[in-house]
Amino acid sequence: MLLATPLGWYSLYNTPHQEHAGASPLEQQQTLNQFLADVERRAYRMAKIASGHSEDALDIVQDSMLTLAHKYGHKPSSEWKPLFWRILQSKINDWHRRNTVRNRFRSWLKPFTDDDDPADPIQQAADPHGRDPQAMLENTDTGTALDIALKQLPLRQQQAFLLRNWEGLNVAETAHAMGCSEGSVKTHYSRAVHFLRNQLEEHWR
């Protein structure tokens, strides 16, 4: 019997004992530990690029690990990789939705708070050197330049680029992880590569 879950089709007949036949709980634990240790750094970097905050990125990664272990830890280890990236992207999307709502709420409250808490004039002041993101790119090392350029990408393009190019997922796996069609993945990826090359190639020469 199959059930539709947010993460795809799940078989009710796939019990833990059937799927890990022959593997002791300790071996299962070690396999899961090894898998998570393998992906955690890349997952953190993706979450950090998407959210821009270290703490939020750590929360996103921790939630993703918990979800994988708790809900899908009994699945065969070969299925963990696409599941984990899908969970992570889903958590990143959730974070963005919450952040958007929070920012909108703050913008509504702003007229009422302006009088009490005026904006810091130092923060409001223009950069005396007239630097913009493009100028900053030219003055940073190549790794930081890539980070800045990736953060300028729309979220979907950023996800498509990182999953396809860095994580090495194919188009179908990326579409599954992002919860969109393969055509959308190709479009997002193509636009991301085009943008990044325009931004970085001059800088990397």
Add this chain to the structure above:
Amino acid sequence: MNEDEFLQKSRQLLDESAQQLDAHTLSRLNQARQRAIDSRLHSRRFGLAIPATATAVVTIAVVSGWLWMPHSPVPQQPQIAMEDMEIISSDTELELLEDLDFIAWLAEEDHAG
């Protein structure tokens, strides 16, 4: 720089950034991983405990019910069977049984008369 070179370079830079995470971040990631694995073990134990507990409760209920129920005498099925056999084997008595209503009516009539 062609597209393949660009993609390879970006992969290399991303790999380097992942390898150069600071100790604090690595420690937090390690803690998150351990928490996830612990939750898996906890849910596994909890998952196994539910059927075991349910089985134990049902067993206790069945055994208690059986012990507390008053034990009625065992029906004497063999005797009934033997009586049935005698009735069936006797043609006279079978006819008597078939006319039981008539005999009862006769007895009432005699009593009234």
